[in-house]
Amino acid sequence: MRIHLRRSHAAALLIAPLLVLAACGGDDDGSGGDGDNGQEAPEPSDEPVHLTISHNATRPQIEAVWIEDYVIPEFEALMAEQGREVTVEHIEGGVDDYKTQLALDLSVGEGPDITSFDQFWTAEFAAAGLIEPLRTLVGDQVDEWEGWEQIPDAVVGSLAVDDEPYGLPLGTDGRVIFYRTDLFEDAGLPTDWQPTSWDEILDAARTLQSELPDIIPMQLNAGINMEEATTLQGYIPLLLGAGGDLHVDGMWQGDTPAVRQALEFYDTIYSEGLADTDMQLLTDGRDRSFEAFSQGNLGMLIEGDYLWRGVINPEGNFPLEDREDLVGWALIPAQEPGAGIRGQDFVSASGGTGRVINPNTEHPHEAWELLTFMSSYESQLDYVEREPRITAREDVNEDGIAHDPMLTFVAEEVLPLTWYRPGFEEYPQVSEAIQFMVENVVSGRSDVESAAQEFHSTLEGIVGPDNVAGG
Amino acid sequence: MTNDDGRHRDEAVAPDNTTDDQRQVAPTGEGAVQAAPADQGTVTPEPVRDDAAEVAVISKPAAIGFVAPAIGLIGLFMMFPAVWALYLGFTNYRLTGTAAREPEFVGTDNFTRALDDPLFTSSLWVTLIFVAASGVLGQMGLGFTLAWLFRRWRGWTRRTIEVLVIISWIIPGSVVAFLWRAFLDGSDGTLNAMIPGDVTTEWLLRQPLLAIIIFNIWRGTAFSMLLFDAALNTIPPSHLETAKVSGASAWQTLRDIVLPSVRGHILTTVLLVSMWTFNLFTPFLLTGGGPNFQTEVMAIYVYRVAFGQGQLGFGSAVSAIMLLINLIIALVYFRMLRERRKKA
Structure with a gap:
């Protein structure tokens, strides 16, 4: 028996490194054909909806605190007012290789419904079909959002490919x-x-x-x-x-x-x-x-x-x-x-960050509502009160960061001469x-x-x- | 089974101990300890073993039927992914970007690129040094030494030592890595605090390879120790006593009696430990492969190119090369094992 035992041990050890990588190559056909969500996004349903959101942050980082203390209770209350049962769950991120994990999640049809996203990942994720344009996912409703007017075109473009926005930008820095x-x-x-x-x-x-x-x-x-x-x-x-x-x-x-x-x-x-x-x-x-x-x-x-x-x-x-x-x-x-x-x-x-909707979400409509809720004037103002930063919205910047000398310096002196990644x-x-x-x-x-x-x-x-x- | 003859044969040199195995050892039996050289030169005629008799209990179709599910599962969960990964190694498949959606066949490009990459070559060297120093020399050497030193100890002292060694083996890797980082830290690490004077050496930067080697010896000695402990117990005490009576020194006893007896165990341990160590990723938790790739063993190299840089195709190719190297180690091992058996 000993010989046999050894052989199988040996075989398992031999193949181990290959197995890990093979697991990654499994599902490359699931990413391309997500057009079925298409223009006909589902109407708001009466069924209870559960959404997950992830940001590459953990408490006490302010993004995580803000999501848990402001976004989730406020959004759930707003939905409840409309007579809809929507629950939101925050999945803590805060890992070194958030990007890799996200790419792997998306490639097998998993991942949070809404995720934070760095501007410079957009092109490669879009090319891989791991993310989809907002209009594809949500429909024409995207164009009706009031926030577009407040976000400069260059900032919208940071999360867009061929002028098609893939997500909502959060802000920039210097x-x-x-x-x-x-x-x-x-x-x-x-x-x-x-x-x-x-x-x-x-x-x-x-x-x-x-x-x-x-x-x-x-x-x-x-x-x-x-x-x-x-x-x-x-x-x-x-x-x-x-x-x-x-x-x-x-x-x-x-x-x-x-x-x-x-x-x-x-x-x-x-x-x-x-x-x-x-x-x-x-x-x-x-x-x-x-x-x-x-x-x-x-x-x-x-x-x-x-x-x-x-x-x-x-x-x-x-x-x-x-x-x-x-x-x-x-x-x-x-x-x-x-x-x-x-x-x-x-x-x-x-650089800049934003949020995107997972193309695999079962509730693109509600995800879009949550996304725009988080990028609304009130929400962003609440955010900059916790942590002043240059947001994508000009109305928030005017009202929210004027008292912060460093950020004002960035907005006025640095951004005019800055450079963005290709x-x-x-x-x-x-x-x-x-x-x-x-x-x-x-x-x-x-x-x-x-x-x-x-x-x-x-x-x-x-x-x-x-x-x-x-x- | 047939591969455990070392013990039987060695009993040949101890004529006073011919009890249950007499039928086998009867033909020879000349010589005392000094005359029994380490290379097991006494050729014992092997009684013709009827291997067929052992499996004759069940018919061939039935045997196949019993084995088929296992083969099927191995094929599904091990062979197929392995072949699939091998296929990926011939493509430019990536985690993101266009090549994630439409990977292209690139032939052997990945393999030639890997062999051209100085970091691949350096990671191969680092791995070989790591395996030899921490696995074979360190873990096995220390494991054998411990097993040998404490072989006659019984009771709580022995158990305490065993527990201490085994604890380092069973604590989860991430916890251990955290402890070692705290231990080796430059500004407030335990090691620097133990050294007299105001020492602020960043050990993981100054002696990175040595650090992961010592870490891995500490980590994995328990396995070798347990295995050798079991092996040493298979040596009949009478052999050792005979050696003692014949005036053999400790070294002679070790060389002429103990090592030949446990040679099979040593070979098995070499195989398992070297393969384990070769594929080990844990150094990453200590050094991340750095500083500047000085501790980038192959598992970390694959991780960096495949997941860090998203080159899954290239990573698969490198994994296939790792597989090949493991295969060579295994072949050498089986070869040695067979020769040993043939000699026997």
């Missing part, structure tokens, strides 16, 4: 340099600081390094573990500041001078010890950088306004009670004045190639030249050699 004014003061630097070139950032970091040797002068996201943060608030602001871009005139930009200049800057700050490499390579590095900044152990941090509203706000994960007094913010300068993209002196990059389905792969390239430089795995060359060939592998410029 990237700046946050700095600790208390540390700047201790180091003899001006507390009202606005660098106009990369050299001025380096000067300030070097001053912090020599005056306050116990703190980390600055942090610029660089690791693979930082994921999209590395791309959007690390590499991209540098690339744009050197006059580069990701995609120009139909061509992806490979190994260009701007790429190398951005990498040189990374190399300088990490090899001089102006920034802490460990914090980039650890799996929880981003949280560590937040923690260091909130505790006054980190001088400068290039981040989105998420840091301000979601991390160091008094109810955030790393609260800073008197953030108005201790934290300053400055525009990210180009390498030299005028050297940035479009000849700009300063640059920024923006809406191609290949973008996420390009972004990963970027993270890889940058980590190779800061970890010392390769020098600037070979990292840039490797990026170029990786890019050719992703989009095809004919679509890559530079090199």
Whole structure:
């Protein structure tokens, strides 16, 4: 018997890794043909309806609190007033690979009825048939929503493919340099600081390094573990500041001078010890950088306004009670004045989030009602009272964030010069190639030249050699 | 069954112990311990075993009938998905994007791409080092040592040791990973606190490979220990006593009596442990494969390309390569097993 036992053990062990992947390949025909929901969306029914909603957040993050404390009770009450029995369940997200999980869920016909969604996933999910245009799912009713008038076209477009909206945008953001004014003061630097070139950032970091040797002068996201943060608030602001871009005139930009200049800057700050490499390579590095900044152990941090509203706000994960007094913010300068993209002196990059309806939902009509309820003026105002942020709705922005100096700064100074990610389905792969390239430089795995060359060939592998410029 | 002759044969060297197995060992029986070399050189004529007699109880069709459901289930839940995954390995199937909806056949592109990828090669090396150091040398070495050292212990001391070792084996992986991260953390980890002086080493960054190797030894030693413990118990005490009387040193006893007796067990353990370790994903929970891929074993590599980057087709191809490597390990093992039996 022993032999037989061993053989079957062996067989099970042998095949295990394949089984996992095979499980993913099962249902690719279920995604394409969801047109049956078509134009004839079901009318509101009298049957009890149960909806599920998921956001990539857990308590005490404000999105989760808001959904549980405001959205669900208010929406259920509203439905009850109309004599309809609708219950809503919040499925907590808050995982690192929310996107992967969502894609897997959708590909097998599962997943929450409404889910939060990052703007830059739209193209690839739509191309895979994992999400569907709102008009396909819900019908003409979509056009009757009052909210469209309040959302700028560019923002609607962030969750659209070929002008067909796939979801409702929630808001946008901007990237700046946050700095600790208390540390700047201790180091003899001006507390009202606005660098106009990369050299001025380096000067300030070097001053912090020599005056306050116990703190980390600055942090610029660089690791693979930082994921999209590395791309959007690390590499991209540098690339744009050197006059580069990701995609120009139909061509992806490979190994260009701007790429190398951005990498040189990374190399300088990490090899001089102006920034802490460990914090980039650890799996929880981003949280560590937040923690260091909130505790006054980190001088400068290039981040989105998420840091301000979601991390160091008094109810955030790393609260800073008197953030108005201790934290300053400055525009990210180009390498030299005028050297940035479009000849700009300063640059920024923006992302955005939204919500989409699951094409597999049994209740597209009710899901749409919930979706628009969450994006209504009243709901969004309630949200920004909990956490001021730049929403997609202009009426809410006017009434909701005027008192917040940081967000007003983003809305007025940053958004006019910002940059959005190209809406191609290949973008996420390009972004990963970027993270890889940058980590190779800061970890010392390769020098600037070979990292840039490797990026170029990786890019050719992703989009095809004919679509890559530079090199 | 036929593969347990080691014990019987070895009893040949202990003539005073010929009780129940006498019929088998009668022909030989020369020599004392010193004369019985480690390679089991004494060829014992194997009595002709009538394998047919064992299955003759049931007819062939009936036997097939009994086995068919099992074969069917294995085919449905193991072979079919495996073949399906192999097929995916020849496509550009992706988690998202156009290739998710309409995957295209790309031939062997995925396989050549994998072999060209320096990260694939490095992950293969990392895996082999990881398997050899943590699985074969670490877990089996330590497991055998523990089983050997405590073989004569009885009562609560032994049970305490066993429980401690087994606990590390049965705690869920995610919990263990959390404990180890807390243990190895740079700023307030237990390890740094135990070292005198103001140490703030980030062990998972400075010694990542060593960290996951030690972690895995700690984690998996129990299995080897239990197996070797059982194996050592199959050695008749008389052999060891004879060795003692003949003046064999501890090392000689180990080399000439113990190891030959448990060779079959060792082979089995090598196979199971190396395959297990080869496919292990747990290091991910400690290091995520980093820093900069230094601990990216193949299971993590597959996870990263298949789920992180959404390249399910490419990931399937790499899985197939992993399967092939496992197959080679298994073949070598069966080969050794057969040779051993032939010799016997």
